[in-house]
Amino acid sequence: MNNRKNAIKFVGAGAILILICATSTGTATLTKTSNEKTSRDSYTHTVLVEVGTAQWCPPCHFWNNNIYNAYNSGLYDFEYVEMIVRDHSDGILNMDAYKRMINNYGIAAYPTSVFDGDYLRLEGNYPTQLPGLLNICGNRSVADLEADMIVYWFGNATINVNINIQNNEATQYNGHIRAYIVEITSRYDTVYGADYHNGFLAYAFDKDISINSGDIYTDATTWNGNDHADNHGDDFGDIALDNVKVILAVFDNVNRYVDETVAALVSLIPGDLDSDGDVDLSDLAQLLGNYGTPSGATWEMGDIDGDGDVDLSDLAALLGNYGMGT
Numbered sequence: 362m363n364n365r366k367n368a369i370k371f372v373g374a375g376a377i378l379i380l381i382c383a384t385s386t387g388t389a390t391l392t393k394t395s396n397e398k399t400s401r402d403s404y405t406h407t408v409l410v411e412v413g414t415a416q417w418c419p420p421c422h423f424w425n426n427n428i429y430n431a432y433n434s435g436l437y438d439f440e441y442v443e444m445i446v447r448d449h450s451d452g453i454l455n456m457d458a459y460k461r462m463i464n465n466y467g468i469a470a471y472p473t474s475v476f477d478g479d480y481l482r483l484e485g486n487y488p489t490q491l492p493g494l495l496n497i498c499g500n501r502s503v504a505d506l507e508a509d510m511i512v513y514w515f516g517n518a519t520i521n522v523n524i525n526i527q528n529n530e531a532t533q534y535n536g537h538i539r540a541y542i543v544e545i546t547s548r549y550d551t552v553y554g555a556d557y558h559n560g561f562l563a564y565a566f567d568k569d570i571s572i573n574s575g576d577i578y579t580d581a582t583t584w585n586g587n588d589h590a591d592n593h594g595d596d597f598g599d600i601a602l603d604n605v606k607v608i609l610a611v612f613d614n615v616n617r618y619v620d621e622t623v624a625a626l627v628s629l630i631p632g633d634l635d636s637d638g639d640v641d642l643s644d645l646a647q648l649l650g651n652y653g654t655p656s657g658a659t660w661e662m663g664d665i666d667g668d669g670d671v672d673l674s675d676l677a678a679l680l681g682n683y684g685m686g687t
């Protein structure tokens with residue numbers, strides 16, 4: 362197993378496309394759907410794509426570009442994460458990515474895109490296949506869950522992830538949540554020197570959950586990039602507020618498929634006027650110094666609700682979060 366580069370080949374030009382549809386009755390081969398224009402709002406849920414990828418792999422370079430373009434087109438309701446398993450020398454780059462894509466999914470090629478927790482799989486760089494696969498997954502019937510997430514910047518490479526998952530089913534929901542912390546422009550590059558997009562760093566959540574019918578599951582965690590590192594020993598203490606996204610996916614605990622996906626960018630705590638990750642006396646002083654400004658006020662001045670003034674509602678918003686991040 363020391364030389365997995367020989368064991369796991371990338372899928373190059375002319376290779377056979379393996380498209381597997383896992384169903385309750387076994388495995389079936391799918392043909393491409395002709396319906397590539399399905400609008401976003403017709404999906405039952407936001408589809409999740411986990412891409413097993415390697416820095417040494419040429420088709421991975423092109424797939425990184427192609428899936429990014431499909432994502433940015435806005436035509437398809439999906440989130441994706443580049444699980445960068447191997448580095449340029451075929452060493453393990455990220456142990457969590459390795460465990461997920463190799464141990465859990467047993468992928469046999471790079472890149473392999475795993476849709477909705479392995480409902481569908483695509484090996485190789487085949488952008489024309491992507492819309493059809495997304496549409497098939499987007500039209501699956503899934504458990505009726507509603508998830509939302511807010512991620513706050515606490516400064517010093519620290520984020521605070523808050524999630525709510527509502528179970529609208531008539532029965533208890535048992536599942537597993539994963540919250541993937543990604544860099545929108547990754548610190549890692551492809552074999553041809555392009556930056557990965559949505560490059561995985563670590564999980565904010567990776568745990569079983571259970572939600573009674575009609576209930577809302579609420580959880581929060583604080584994650585410090587200084588305390589986490591890749592397999593080279595390089596920590597994530599240099600993450601930037603505007604380059605981090607968190608993708609939360611809820612997996613059914615029987616078939617392991619995705620029932621709900623939601624993503625959130627990192628935002629300043631309402632009231633953190635000086636952007637240092639807390640709401641404290643200096644923020645309060647900054648607001649009070651501008652209190653009563655009728656129009657043209659900025660966030661820095663204290664216009665937290667964005668209506669141009671600095672008034673009681675802005676002050677109340679700041680005081681409601683006073684002490685956070687300190």
Ligand SMILES: [Ca+2]
Pocket residue numbers: 632633634635636637638639640641644
């Ligand atoms: Ca502050």
Ligand SMILES: [Ca+2]
Pocket residue numbers: 637639640641643644
């Ligand atoms: Ca402060």
Ligand SMILES: [Ca+2]
Pocket residue numbers: 663664665666667668669670671672675
């Ligand atoms: Ca205001």
Ligand SMILES: [Ca+2]
Pocket residue numbers: 668670671672674675
């Ligand atoms: Ca106002």
